[in-house]
Amino acid sequence: KSEELFRLIFTNAPVGIYAFDEHGVITACNDNFVKIIGSSREALIGLNTLKLPDKKAVDAVQQSLQGKQSEYKDWYKSVTADKITPIRALFSPIIVEGTIVGGLAIVEDMTYQIEAEAQKEKLAEQLRQAQKLEAIGRLVGGIAHDFNNILSIISGYAELIKIKIKKDNPIYSDLEEILHATKRSAEIVRQLLTFSRQQKINPKRVNPNYIIKSNEKMLSAMLGENISLQLELADDVYDIWIDTSTFVQILTNLASNSRDAIKDIGNIKIITKNKYLDEEFCSMHPGCTPGDYAMIQFIDNGSGMDKETLERIFEPFFTTKEVGKGTGLGLSTVYGIVKQFNGFINVYSEPGEGTVVNIFFPKYVERFPDVILAKDINDKDREVVIPKNKILVVEDDPTILDMIKKMLSLLDQDVVAFNNPLELLNMAENYKNQINILIADVIMPQMNGIELYNKLKTSIPHLKVIFISGYSDSGYKELMNDIKSSVFLQKPFTMDDLKEALKKIS
Structure with a gap:
């Protein structure tokens, strides 16, 4: 019964098994071993494993014949078939009445494990790459936002100076060059915002x-x-x-x-x-x-x-x-x-x-309607004359705030300016019967522009809003979809852009 049980285990084991005598000659092997090696039983029986060209395999056999357990783990090139297989083999001595009469090897095909490990490493590398690009995207987006603020200042003040001088002034053409350079710079920033998924879009x-x-x-x-x-x-x-x-x-x-x-x-x-x-x-x-x-x-x-x-x-x-x-x-x-x-x-x-x-x-599925963008206004809207408005402006950058005030003054608008949204909230009660438009930077340290607008709306229900930002509208689109009387204006913007936004919102 013991021999029959051993034979059944030997034959049906899910791994390769072979036995060898005290000289290292293979005396028996199961079908799984034949399959792993990619050979035939006839070619394997009688093969002297101590004469294999693979020195690591020979060392493992020798150790088992010396009474030690040993392991072989490598890509094995079969000498009886043209096949290279990654295998793991465990060798044990066969001892009868205190004498080593041979050895037994249990062989596992490691192909699946290696492929799984390679796939795992590939996925890990893809995740590392995605995380690296995501980190670069966040960094680039922040830099682009700050750079857009700087461009807003350069282009805005250059435009204000240009308005005040005549075309025959030598400085006029210099200012046009500055404005042209800021447009080129804004295009580079737009590409950076595209990479960081923060550019203005109209899908x-x-x-x-x-x-x-x-x-x-x-x-x-x-x-x-x-x-x-x-x-x-x-x-x-x-x-x-x-x-x-x-x-x-x-x-x-x-x-x-x-x-x-x-x-x-x-x-x-x-x-x-x-x-x-x-x-x-x-x-x-x-x-x-x-x-x-x-x-x-x-x-x-x-x-x-x-x-x-x-x-x-x-x-x-x-x-x-x-x-x-x-x-x-x-x-x-x-x-x-x-x-x-x-x-x-x-x-x-x-x-x-x-x-x-x-x-x-x-594949396309139904979406929410888009927020109106100031630069997507049609010709009919451009013909509208801007009425005189009382406008609250809040922008945390004092230089940009001053620039917007000057632009609005040139457009004959009444302006009350704040560089702190909390200060504006404290003073809003004084203006609630006069103010009809809010111009707010979307991202500010104390409170974002959308939250500010929603708070003001409770006491000034007729209030309309122009959101401005060095980022795009994409991250806030769902929130702005709930605000019907809103226009988004991306920095850097010109006085014409501001004028068109006012036409649309008035």
Whole structure:
């Protein structure tokens, strides 16, 4: 019975087992061992394990024949089959009446464990990368906000001086150069805010195919005659929820990168299709929800990228181009746009093999209406004359506060200014029958602008509001959706922008 039990265990064990004699020659093995090694029973029986080329395996056998337990853990290359397998083997001596007559090895295939460990490490690396980009995004967003405040001061006061002097004054053209430079700087800040997902947006329901087709000629002209552009657009691709201009920016940034990666003649392909992202995919992408997505695939046959470059492509200001040939904001901007609209981006590339960019956007679902943005006012609204208003202004930066006061005075508005929202609240009772508009910075140390407006609204029910911020409206959109009489104005803004906001709100 004992022998029968041993035979059953030997034959049916879920691991590989083999026995060898005192000379290290294999005398028996089970089917699982044959399968792990990738050989045949005939080739394995009679094999002398002390003559294997793998010294670690030989040492493990020798130790067991010396009466010790030993372990072998490595990639084993079979001498009886063309197969390399990661295995873990435990060796024990077989002792009969005090004499070592051979040994027994229990062998486990470690392929699954290694793959699982590799997958775990891959997920950990993706999480580290996502956390790094998130941290960079927060840092960049804060810097961009502060820089927007500085640009507001520069452009605002330059504009105020420009209004006071005649066009033939030599300083007039200098001021125009300053204003032009602030506009260029504001564009760089806008790209930084895009990466940190804090730029001003105006999303709507769109079909990716429509935008791609509408911009095909522009993209082809941008790529040049030596690069062909092919479109493979699925007829039934899902609508998505996105700001049209930012989607075009994705296309132009990717096209620009591909163009620079193609040294001579090449081709770029844009493909759209519908994809269902399952739990397995989402497990590797933090924040992903299983469901239907529109996939936009961008493929080029350019020079490709090595692993080190691939790991850093989404970092702001990272570039492989020569100094002066690029800002390094192209792909970081794409990353920010994709993330802002709850999408995902994967990039595959190898040196000399080109690059594949896969972008996934969720299938369109019904959304809340947008907050009115001051720069999206139509021509009819622009014809409206601004009535004289009594305006409360609160801005924690005293220089910007002074600039806004001067702009409003030039627009013939009555202004009461505060740089502390708590001070304004204490004084609000004195103005409640006169004030009809509040201009408030969204982010202030003591109280945010939305909270301030809601408190004032209880005693001044007719109060309207213009929110201003160096950040975008995106983080506060849901809160502002509840405020019907509101306009959002992003810094830096001009006096014309302020004028249009007043027209809309009056």
